[in-house]
Amino acid sequence: MANGVQRDHECCVCHPGCLGRPLSGRHIHMIRLFSILACIGIGGGFGALAREGTMSLMHGIIGLPAFVSLAFVNVFGSFLIGIIFGSLEGHLNRDGTSRLKQAPHHRHLHQLPWWPNGDLTQPAVDLLQARITLQTASAISITGFLGAYTTFSAFSLLTVQLLQSGQILNAIISVVGSVCLSLLMVWIGLHVGVRIAFRKSLTGE
Template identity: 30%
Template sequence: MVQLLCVFVGGGLGALLRWWISGWVAERVGETFPWGTLVVNVTGCIVVGFLAGLFAPEGRWWATPEVRQFLILGVCGGYTTFSSFSLQTLNLLQDGQWLAGLANVGLSVVLCMVGVWLGHWLGLWTQTLRS
């Protein structure tokens, strides 16, 4: 139950950070390109990589499972799921599973784009049913 609470609270904090930072970036550079989302994804990947290295068995710091779950799954996961995707892909590549790592990248991009298109289409279709 404690681990569940750690992920829950961390996820909420991460989502608030994502909202604040992406809005802050958008206010400064405009919204003609999703710079805010890009900044969030890149900084989230840097932070999750840093934490994974810091808390790794061969890393410099030890952390309880609750601290790791709060920071990595909760805060970073709420901040950006791209960080989880990137860390998992890095782990596959570091384990020498190049095909699986590249498949994860290709499948994630293609299937997520198809998924967002399908979801968008279903949303528009649902609106036509109401008319």
């Protein structure tokens, strides 16, 4: 009988006899996994289109060299990822586990009463909802959109092609410029994102 009850709880939610019965932990995990994968896929599709559009504009229409156009894509994407990560983590992650604790930018959040140990006044269901929103938004915008918008593989291929064609100086400019500027723009983006999160938290948005 116990095995029968267990099977009932783990049966497929789509089965007519299962309607209204609780889902097992395995089913909940699978639903969350496929939801996140769907978000990544949607964001990734738009990110790839945005990258192709940016490259076509800068290289095909404006006439900039391909390595300059690709460097712009990666640097701009790095700036965006800093802003989005900082704003999402700083505003939505209120359970005391924010990854911003490891970055010096978090000092801007110390004026908030719930930082850095979390908001103990919020109900657990609200904290859970905020975490789900954080995971969904991160999957769409960071892993999906910006993961497809920026491209390390194309950057590596283009750099090798520059070296093979004897354009040593352009290859050096591409590598040093892309890496250094991308790191700098992530840093600046984090600063901007944390300030956005701080203002949102103050206004209660």
